[in-house]
Amino acid sequence: MEPITLCGLVIVLFGLWVEFEPAVRAVIKAINTCTVFVDFVSHSRVQKPVYVSRMPLCLAKAFRC
Numbered sequence: 001m002e003p004i005t006l007c008g009l010v011i012v013l014f015g016l017w018v019e020f021e022p023a024v025r026a027v028i029k030a031i032n033t034c035t036v037f038v039d040f041v042s043h044s045r046v047q048k049p050v051y052v053s054r055m056p057l058c059l060a061k062a063f064r065c
Helices: 003-033 035-042 057-062
Strands: none
Touching: 003 035
């Protein structure tokens, strides 16, 4: 694209962001405070103990430089 077209596109996008920022932020805030969304996000997976996720000692010694 030509530089003048890119500059015009940036100006238009900035203008649209300034115009619709409050509405976008209100929608994001409504989604984040929704109880279904909070319940869905707050349930994390069960974490494995550290010793399960680490490499066994014999393999660690084999690949050590």
